[in-house]
Amino acid sequence: MAEDGGNLSEDQNGREAEGGPSLPRTFIRLNDLSEASAGGEETLPYPTLAPVVFFYLKQTTRPRSWCLKMVCNPYPFWSRASMLVILLNCVTLGMFHPCEDIDCDSERCKILQDFDDFIFAFFAVEMVIKMVALGIFGKKCYLGDTWNRLDFFIVLAGMLEYSLNLQNVSFSAVRTVRVLRPLRAINRVPSMRILVTLLLDTLPMLGNVLLLCFFVFFIFGIVGVQLWAGLLRNRCFLPENFSKPLTLELHNYYHTENDDENPFICSQPRENGMRLCSSLPKLHEEGLQCKMDMSAYNATDNTTCVNWNQYYTNCSAGEVNPFKGAINFDNIGYAWIAIFQVITLEGWVDIMYFVMDSHSFYNFIYFILLIIVSSDDPKLGTSLWPASPSRAAATRSC
Structure with missing residues (x-):
């Protein structure tokens, strides 16, 4: 050689x-x-991470070296333990009863509270270990990652909650941050993290689709307001000059058994609706159909079966809309709510019947066009809404 x-x-x-x-x-x-x-210079154990954190902790310094081994190990015990704690947190959140555990006097609530304290302590220790290993501020440091910021916010909210409990201050809004704890699993599973990141990155690309949906909502909403504003408040009232017996209690307008969800909406004379006050059903008392008029009513003996429904002949606008006032076309905001319910295909038939009863039979064309244009049902053809990745993958595989 x-x-x-x-x-x-x-x-x-x-x-x-x-x-x-x-x-x-x-x-x-x-x-x-x-x-x-x-x-040459001495190589670092972890070249991609900061050489020095907290001004004096090098990568070979013992407190930081231990933390680096726990964080950067390819198969760390700490990550698996973190996943188990996250699953335990999901179980404890599901077992919590907000209405029964207000004062937390039961044994079950105290056990769940102990588990919650342990979970918070584990997350806090995990955050401190990562801060010591990676540093706090910087590109490759702890707060440089978006998911670590979420973990930091959850731990910070937990600290605020415990500090308020010590001060005997009720701040229930902070407790709602607990529901974000299961999201920490996204940061622990790399494949799930990549999928969520890709999903969030595609949201800006949907701007044109959202703009088109806004125009569809706006156009259909304006049409609905112009045609049916105030019509879903139509009810059959008693005439203004109607004099009823003093001992008799009647409603101002005709009420059905479930008047909020299935009211009797009538059509005014100037409209061409399908329901008129003359088509009110006859009154039934004790299983018998009442056919008598008011002249047969006996004030001293209240056993006369009088059909009082026949006197509700004045169809005019009232003050109540169906479904506790949520469904109507009185303004563009409520019209959008009704349109959104129609395109979800949940209860849209009732809304269509209300409109047809109060305005015209041919209003069904409006709802059919709205469903064809906006619905996400594949049986109805095209849709404004983009297909989900899973549906697109299934379509390609078929």
């Missing part, structure tokens, strides 16, 4: 003297690799 090395060096010197090409520089670097490494 020594002779070979000597011959190579002599050949190289001879070629340089003769002006011929020298050996490749890579060959020389391979031979000088030991010298180069000896003269």
Whole structure:
């Protein structure tokens, strides 16, 4: 080997003297690799992380070196323990009864509270370990990652909750942050984290779709307001000059059994609706159909079966809309609520019947067009809403 090395060096010197090409520089670097490494700087155990944190903690300093091994180990025990604690947190949150555990006097509530204290302590210790290992501020540090910021916010909210409990202050809004704890699992599972990140990155691309949906809502909402504003408040009232017996209690307008969800909405004379006050059903008392008029009513003997429904003949606008006032077309805001319920295909038939009863039979065209344009049902053809990744993948596989 020594002779070979000597011959190579002599050949190289001879070629340089003769002006011929020298050996490749890579060959020389391979031979000088030991010298180069000896003269170079000391390599860091984790080159991608900050060399020094907290002004004096190096990567080889013991408190930080332990934390780095726990955080950067390919198969860390700490990550698996963190997933188990997150699953335990999901179980405890599901077992909590907000209405029964206000004062937390029961044994079950105290056990759940102990588990919650342990879970919070674990998350706080995990945050401190990551801060010591990675540092706090910086590109590769703890707060440089978005999911770590979520963990930091959850732990900070938990600290605020415990501090308020010590001060005997009720701040229930802070407790709602507990529901964000299961989201920490996204940061522990790499595949789930990639999928959620891709989903969030695609949201800005849906701007044009959202703009188109806004125009559809706006156009259909304006049409609904112009045609049916105030019509869903139509009810059959008693005439203004109607004089009822003093001992008799009657409603101002006709009420059905479930008047909030299934009211009797009538059509005014100027409209061409499908329901008129003349089509009110007859009154039933004790299983018998009342057919008498008011002249047969006996104030002293209240056993006369009078059909009082026949006197509700004045169809006019009242003050109550169906479903506790939520469904109507009185303004553009309520119209959007009704349109959104229609495109979800939940209870849209009732809304269509209300409109047809109060305005016109041909209003069904409006709802059919709205469902065809906006619904996400594949049986109805195209849709404004973009297909989900799972549906698109299933379509491609078929």
